[in-house]
Amino acid sequence: AQSVTQLDSHVSVSEGTPVLLRCNYSSSYSPSLFWYVQHPNKGLQLLLKYTSAATLVKGINGFEAEFKKSETSFHLTKPSAHMSDAAEYFCVVSDARDTGRRALTFGSGTRLQVQP
Amino acid sequence: DSGVTQTPKHLITATGQRVTLRCSPRSGDLSVYWYQQSLDQGLQFLIHYYNGEERAKGNILERFSAQQFPDLHSELNLSSLELGDSALYFCASSVAVSPGNTIYFGEGSWLTVV
Numbered sequence: 001a002q003s004v005t006q007l008d009s010h011v012s013v014s015e016g017t018p019v020l021l022r023c024n025y026s027s028s029y030s031p032s033l034f035w036y037v038q039h040p041n042k043g044l045q046l047l048l049k050y051t052s053a054a055t056l057v058k059g060i061n062g063f064e065a066e067f068k069k070s071e072t073s074f075h076l077t078k079p080s081a082h083m084s085d086a087a088e089y090f091c092v093v094s095d096a097r098d099t100g101r102r103a104l105t106f107g108s109g110t111r112l113q114v115q116p
Numbered sequence: 117d118s119g120v121t122q123t124p125k126h127l128i129t130a131t132g133q134r135v136t137l138r139c140s141p142r143s144g145d146l147s148v149y150w151y152q153q154s155l156d157q158g159l160q161f162l163i164h165y166y167n168g169e170e171r172a173k174g175n176i177l178e179r180f181s182a183q184q185f186p187d188l189h190s191e192l193n194l195s196s197l198e199l200g201d202s203a204l205y206f207c208a209s210s211v212a213v214s215p216g217n218t219i220y221f222g223e224g225s226w227l228t229v230v
Contacts, residue, residue, distance in 0.1 A: 032216045035210060043206065043223035051216035090159065094216075104149075104219060106159040 002027040002095045012114035019078040021110045023091030026072065033074045034092040034104070035065055038104045044090065046050075050074065053062045061085070119143065122207050128228045134195040137225045141188055141209030147171075148190040149210075149219060154203040165190060166213055189191035197229045204205055 007022040025031060035047040048059025055067040065076045074091060091107040119142035129135055141148050150162040152175075161174035165184035176182075179197075184190040194201060204224045210217040 034218075036221070043120075044208075044221035045118070046218055046220070049216070049218060104161065108158050 001069040002031065002093045002105050004087075004091050004093050004105055004107035006091050006110050008110050009108065010111045012113040012115060013081045015061075015083055016076060016080050019066065019076070019081045019085065019112065021089050021091075023074045023076065023110065024072055025074060025091070025093045027093055027095040029095040032094045033067060034042055034093060034094070035059065035063070035074075035076050036090045038088045038090065038109075040087070045077070047089075081112075081114045083114050085116065088112075118220040118222060120203075120207055120209050120220050122222035122225050124225055126223070126226045126228075128230060129197060131197055131199060131229055131230075133197050134193065135227065137192040137194070137205055137207070138208075139190045139192070139207030139222060141190070141207075142220055145211055145220070146188065147210045147213055147217075147219075148184050148188070149208040150190070150192050151206040151208065152174075152203045153206060153224070154211065156199075157203075158178065159164055159206075162192070164213075171213065177209075194227070199229050202229045210228035 005024045005041045033050040036044040038044050047063050048057045048066045050057045059062045063078045089110045092104045094104050121140040123138045145202050146167045150164045152160045162176040163182050164172040181197050182192045208219045208221040208226045210219045
């Protein structure tokens, strides 16, 4: 079975400093990995996805993530935080075995606070 | 805007009642998914339909049912509602069922059971 662990439930950074949101996954097959963001009272927006192409994936709003198979990690980073980045972030896995009965497995989420 | 439309956005109802949540997927998307988000359970997969057929069931209660119609819109029916059913219900859609396909989420339907 596939699973996702987001290592931090809350992360607080100052505006202009780097962001690191950590995610480890477990999958018996070749996984597809995603990061979604949820702003307050909003739906889930895709930030970026990894689907076995380049291991460094660039997403929207300056975010990027690196797939490291040896570490089973898919950490999300941004060089400089902006106030508008404050939101809940979800790491998500979907593995190749799931073809035909697709379901994403969500991590528990990391709430990012950005201090002025 | 993801292109996935959910109605109603907010709903307050009493215990024991039945409600229907509606979802219109993005144009061209054949797959529709329903998720429940609550404070204690996080994001839980409920059910997946592809082109009108049920493809996968997750943690969906027997009191809940869903269907996808020929025009590809979907409805989630929640009956005999309990206080614990209060949650944000998301609909999502994707083109097909490949693990790499992006799933696009609607803004959700807030259900409050009182």
